[in-house]
Structure formats: structure tokens, C-alpha cells
Amino acid sequence: MLKTRIRYLSRYQDIITALYHYGFGQIVRDLGLLDRTKKRTKKKRAQDSSLSVAKRIRLLLEELGPTFIKLGQLASTRGDLFPAYVLTELENLQDNVPSFAYQEVKDIIEVELEAPLEKLFRSFEPVPLAAASIGQVHRAELPTGEKVVVKVRRPGIERTIETDLAILQDLLELAEERIGWVKRFRLVDLFHEFAEALKEEINYKNEAQNAERIRRQNSETQHLFTPVVYSSHSTMKVLTMTYVDGTKITDATYDKGFNQEIVAERFATGMFEQIFVHGFFHGDPHPGNVFVTKENEIILIDFGMVGRLTTDMRQNLALLVLGLKGRNTDRVMEALFRMDIVHDHVDRDRLWDDLDHLRLKYYDIPMADISLAEAVQDLFNVANKHDCIVPVDLTMLGKALLSVEAIVSSLAPTLRIIDIVEPFGRVLIKERYDPLNFAKKVQAEFQEGMETLRYFPRDMRKTLKDIRGGKLKVNISIREIHHLIQKVDRISNKLAFSIVLLSFSIIMAGVIIGGSLTAEPTILLQIPAIEIGLVITSLMFFWIIWAIFRSGRF
The missing domain is CATH 1.20.5 (Single alpha-helices involved in coiled-coils or other helix-helix interfaces)
Structure with missing residues (x-):
């Protein structure tokens, strides 16, 4: 317990120091973080003030390490919440971490796979191909001769992430209490969403399952492949897959012997088939995760981040695409409601006006020139403006579409994305009404x-x-209680008025009728109690009338 507390305090010191260094000292003061440290925080020299806020955010995340880098990369998928200039910087986040020692790699593999490294692999290169915040990759060869890559999780990363997530949750909950805009951006909810995604990503078993599922669903897809996962050599901390011998897709140019048009079309078609047909797709198809063989075949790698779309969601997405293409505001709005993006309490008239304004933005632009990813992102921005929560998988879809369009436009600028998407949309609409x-x-x-x-x-x-x-x-808001009390007051006052008026009328009618039935004075009329009752009733009547009108709730 003491070691954990010391670790937390030490990490608090690191975070506070980094915040000051990159010009976010005001956040430290607003949150009262200096009170949480036992000693005075040593402030590093402030960064160059000429750097933009977005760049300082990126540098801050990179300095704070793996957890913050991964959360920043996940945040870069949320174009519905963060401005474009911040997203652009977040996309440039780099894992500036050194590789860890070969002996540690060897120890982890042998413990996880329960065998000596020499028996598990015919050869194993001690120098890593690449090192990242979560793990690093080595080339190897299986005893049966297959060339593979072995991804090994960084030692101690789980504890580091656990500590950082606990501190981040603490800070964000504190920020919600003290800083107004934090609650407006729903950062605590967003943090929980990202934390779950990060915990899944550091478990290599999840990545292996994702890769295997995409490989199976692509078995009938031409020209798009995924590496084979060797389950006998894979665990939570070790992942072994077929070695990919290819060229990064953005480097697959004509002068290197590739057909850029074919590569772009095959890549886009394969991705849209994953999205619209299978509903399970690669969530981060950036150029570093897409390779091309000499035969212009596409190979996807790194399946730590995936998106999932239900059948209903895919069909509604097709409605959305057709609504965008037909510039039909009503159809777009209907699709948003069916996708559960719009909540019941939204101002529908204002939402319709904003969507129609969006329609006018694209009105004079040829459909071939419209960016599908940008149009979808604009829709998400409208939804966010109305405090609607866009599902995680849809934001990941928007991110994937942006990556696909960026790669296609760099390889084949004349290729029309909408022409590739439209056949899938028609199939989905046909399925919907089948x-x-x-x-x-x-x-x-x-x-x-x-x-x-x-x-x-x-x-x-x-x-x-x-x-x-x-x-x-029964949950009733204060405003509803106030209206309810006013209605009850009005009803009860009217009822009291009616009863008193009725009783007074009955008494008066009885006296008049009794006097008219006989010319002789009766004992009834001679009793002074009647006069007294009439006086009391009249006084009560006028008092109630005065009280009701004075209350203003008649």
C-alpha cells in the first residue's frame, strides 16, 4: 500500500511538472493540484510560447508516456468533440520511447510460452524492427520455416497504465467540479470509454481475435489479406503473426512498379466491404498499417483498434449516405433518429434547420467532389451541437473514412469514393426492405x-x-413540482368556491321557499339561528373569495 501511494505521488509530481513546462500551469492552479503533493513541485523551464496550443498538447502527451500517448491517439478519432487543429496534432503523436533489452524480451517470451526461446523459434533477431509505447516487434522464424513477427508487450506497462488511469480519473472528476467546460465536453464519460479501449488494446489476445475474425470474413474478398496469427505462439503478452513483406501503401507509386489506381480501388473496396457488408472493420487504417505487395495486393496489419456496426446501424448508415447524396434533409434527420444519435428531448426544429443549412453547404457542389468522410463528420458536429452522443463505433467509422479517403486521394485523385460506396448502400437498402x-x-x-x-x-x-x-x-423535477402545485391549488380553490357558493345558494333557496309556503310566520323564521347562519355563511363566502383572488391561482 505504501509503495502504491509513493508511486502515485511520484506520478502526480511528473504530471504537474509537465503541465507547467508546456504552459498549462493555470490548470494546475485551478485544480488545486499543488495541495496534493507533499513537497513543492519543481517547475521546468516553460516551453517556447510561440508554439500553438495543439502542438503543446501533443508534446505534453508524448512526454507523459504510453498511457497519455494512447489516449491521445484514441481522442484523435473523436472529431465530433475536438476541433480539427487539435485532431491534426493528435494524429502526429509519436511513441518516442526506447526499445527494451533483448534479455527482457527473451524472459517474457519464455515465461509466457513456457519453453526456451531456442525451441520456440529457429531464429530470433535480437534487434527490434520497431518499438512503441505498448510493446516492440522482432523478426523471427518458426521451427517449421515460416517467417513471422513477434510482438512483445513492454514489461511493467500494465502497472504504469493502471496508475495513470487512476490518476487521470481523479483529475477529471476534480476538474468537473471546478472547471465548467470540462463537464460540457463530458470528458469523464469520454475517459471511461478510452480507458476500456486501452485495456483491450494491451491484451494481445484481443488483437489476435480481431485479426482472425477479419481474416475469415476476408476469405472471399479478392486482393485484401491479413496476416495469419499463430495461436500456439501467442498469449496476452506475446503475439506471433506472419511476416508481411510489402511496401507502405503511400509509397506504392508508379515509379516503383505499382499501379496506383488499382491499389487505391482495391484498398477502398476492401475497407467498405468490411464496413457495409460485415460490420466489423479495421479501426485505424493509416498508411503505417496498410502494405502493398508487388502484385498490387493489399495487406492490413495491427488490429488493436476495430469498429463494430450492427445490421440496423449499417442499413441506417446507408439511408444516411443516400440522404446526403439526394440532399434530402428529412431523410438525413430520419437516419440520425434511427441510429439513436438524436435523443428524445432535442429541439427538432432547430436540428432540422441546422441539417438544412448543412444541405445548402453542399447544394452547388457536384457529388463526385464531396468528401463522404467530411460530410459524415459535419453531421456528427451538428449532433454534438445539440448535445447528442455519437456512438463510439460511429466516430471510429468517421476516422476510418477519413484515413481511406486520404490514402485514395493521394494515390488516385480522380477516383470517386462515392462510386465505390454507392453499390454497398444499394445492397443494404435492398436488404432492409427485403x-x-x-x-x-x-x-x-x-x-x-x-x-x-x-x-x-x-x-x-x-x-x-x-x-x-x-x-x-418517482422522479419529478423541481419545475414539474411547481407546475403541479399550481394546478392543484387552482383546482382546490375552484372546488372550495363552488361548494361554498352551492351551500349558500341552498340555504337561501330554503329560506325563500319556506317563507313562500305560508303567510304566517313560522317557528323556523322566528329562530335567530338562521340569520346568524346567513351572516356566518356570507362572511365565509366573501373571505374565501378574497383569499382565492389574493393567491392569484384562480
Whole structure:
């Protein structure tokens, strides 16, 4: 416990020092972070003030290490939340970390695979091909002769990430209390989302499963391949895959013997098939993760980040694309509602106006010149303006589309992305309205309804039991209570007025009728109680009238 506390305090010192160094000392003061350290924080010399805020954010994340670099890379997918100039810098985040020693690599592999390195591999290069914040990659050869790459997780990275995430959560919760804009950007919710993604990424078993799934779904896809994962040589900390002998896609140019048009078309088609047909796609297809063989075949690597789209989401996405192409505001708005991007309390008129303004932006531009990724990103920005939460997989989709369009435009500027996407959209729309699929959906909804009906008596009994036990909770806002009280006051005052008026009328009618039935004075009329009652009733009547009108709730 003491070691953990010391580690946390030491890390707090590092974070505070880095914040001051890159010109974010005001955040330290606003959060009161200096009170959390036992000794005075040593301030490093401030960075050049001429650097932009975005560049200083990138340098800060790089200095703070693996956790912050990975969170920054994940944040670069959220174009719906952060401005473009920040996203551009975040995309340039580099893992400026040295490689770790070969002996450590050897020890990790032997512990994980429970065998000596010499028996596991025929050859193993001690110098890594690349080193990153999470791990590093070595070339090797299996005893059966296959050339492979072995990714080994950095020692101690799990504990480092655990410490950083705990401190980040603490800081963000503190920031929500003290800094207004933090809550507006929902940074705590965003942090939890990123933290889960990071925990998945450092577990190489997840990456192996992602790679295998994409490889299986691409088995019938021509010209796009993924490396084979060797499960016998893979664990949470070690991942062994086929070695990829290829050229980075942005370097696959005509002068190097590649056909740029074919490469761009095959890459885009393969990615859109993953997105629109299978609904499971590579979440980070930047040039460093896409290679090309001499035969113009595409090979994807690094499957730590993937996106998932349900059938309904893909069909609604197709509606969205068709709405954008047809410049139909109503269809675009309908697609946003069906995708659960827009919540029930949104001002629909204002949302429609913003979407129509977006339609006018693209009105005079030929469809071939419209960037699908930019159009989708504009839609997400509109949704964010109305405090709508865009699902994680859709933001990852937007990021993937941006990467695909950037690569295609650099290789084949004349290739029209919309022409490649449109056939997939038509297939999805056809699937949506296919009678057989419609019947299956109705059957599924009917079964769900029958399940609800089946458990209705049990749920009703539980609700009644809660009511009897006083456990039923009803949430009413203060504003709603105020309106409710006003309505009850008006109703009760009108009811009281009516009752008093009715009783007064009955008494008066009785006196008049009684006097008219006989010419002789009766005992009833001779009793002074009637006069007294009339006086009291009249006084009560006028007092209630005065009280009601004075309250202003009549």
C-alpha cells in the first residue's frame, strides 16, 4: 500500500511538472493540484510560447508516456468533440520511447510460452524492427520455416497504465467540479470509454481475435489479406503473426512498379466491404498499417483498434449516405433518429434547420467532389451541437473514412469514393426492405413482445409489492413540482368556491321557499339561528373569495 501511494505521488509530481513546462500551469492552479503533493513541485523551464496550443498538447502527451500517448491517439478519432487543429496534432503523436533489452524480451517470451526461446523459434533477431509505447516487434522464424513477427508487450506497462488511469480519473472528476467546460465536453464519460479501449488494446489476445475474425470474413474478398496469427505462439503478452513483406501503401507509386489506381480501388473496396457488408472493420487504417505487395495486393496489419456496426446501424448508415447524396434533409434527420444519435428531448426544429443549412453547404457542389468522410463528420458536429452522443463505433467509422479517403486521394485523385460506396448502400437498402428479412425482423419483435407479455404478471406483482412497501420511486423535477402545485391549488380553490357558493345558494333557496309556503310566520323564521347562519355563511363566502383572488391561482 505504501509503495502504491509513493508511486502515485511520484506520478502526480511528473504530471504537474509537465503541465507547467508546456504552459498549462493555470490548470494546475485551478485544480488545486499543488495541495496534493507533499513537497513543492519543481517547475521546468516553460516551453517556447510561440508554439500553438495543439502542438503543446501533443508534446505534453508524448512526454507523459504510453498511457497519455494512447489516449491521445484514441481522442484523435473523436472529431465530433475536438476541433480539427487539435485532431491534426493528435494524429502526429509519436511513441518516442526506447526499445527494451533483448534479455527482457527473451524472459517474457519464455515465461509466457513456457519453453526456451531456442525451441520456440529457429531464429530470433535480437534487434527490434520497431518499438512503441505498448510493446516492440522482432523478426523471427518458426521451427517449421515460416517467417513471422513477434510482438512483445513492454514489461511493467500494465502497472504504469493502471496508475495513470487512476490518476487521470481523479483529475477529471476534480476538474468537473471546478472547471465548467470540462463537464460540457463530458470528458469523464469520454475517459471511461478510452480507458476500456486501452485495456483491450494491451491484451494481445484481443488483437489476435480481431485479426482472425477479419481474416475469415476476408476469405472471399479478392486482393485484401491479413496476416495469419499463430495461436500456439501467442498469449496476452506475446503475439506471433506472419511476416508481411510489402511496401507502405503511400509509397506504392508508379515509379516503383505499382499501379496506383488499382491499389487505391482495391484498398477502398476492401475497407467498405468490411464496413457495409460485415460490420466489423479495421479501426485505424493509416498508411503505417496498410502494405502493398508487388502484385498490387493489399495487406492490413495491427488490429488493436476495430469498429463494430450492427445490421440496423449499417442499413441506417446507408439511408444516411443516400440522404446526403439526394440532399434530402428529412431523410438525413430520419437516419440520425434511427441510429439513436438524436435523443428524445432535442429541439427538432432547430436540428432540422441546422441539417438544412448543412444541405445548402453542399447544394452547388457536384457529388463526385464531396468528401463522404467530411460530410459524415459535419453531421456528427451538428449532433454534438445539440448535445447528442455519437456512438463510439460511429466516430471510429468517421476516422476510418477519413484515413481511406486520404490514402485514395493521394494515390488516385480522380477516383470517386462515392462510386465505390454507392453499390454497398444499394445492397443494404435492398436488404432492409427485403420481404424475407422484414419477416424475420417481425418474427423477432413478436417473440420479444411475447417474452414481455409472459413476464408482465411477475413484473406487475413486483411493482405492486414495491408500492405497498413504499419502495416505488418517482422522479419529478423541481419545475414539474411547481407546475403541479399550481394546478392543484387552482383546482382546490375552484372546488372550495363552488361548494361554498352551492351551500349558500341552498340555504337561501330554503329560506325563500319556506317563507313562500305560508303567510304566517313560522317557528323556523322566528329562530335567530338562521340569520346568524346567513351572516356566518356570507362572511365565509366573501373571505374565501378574497383569499382565492389574493393567491392569484384562480
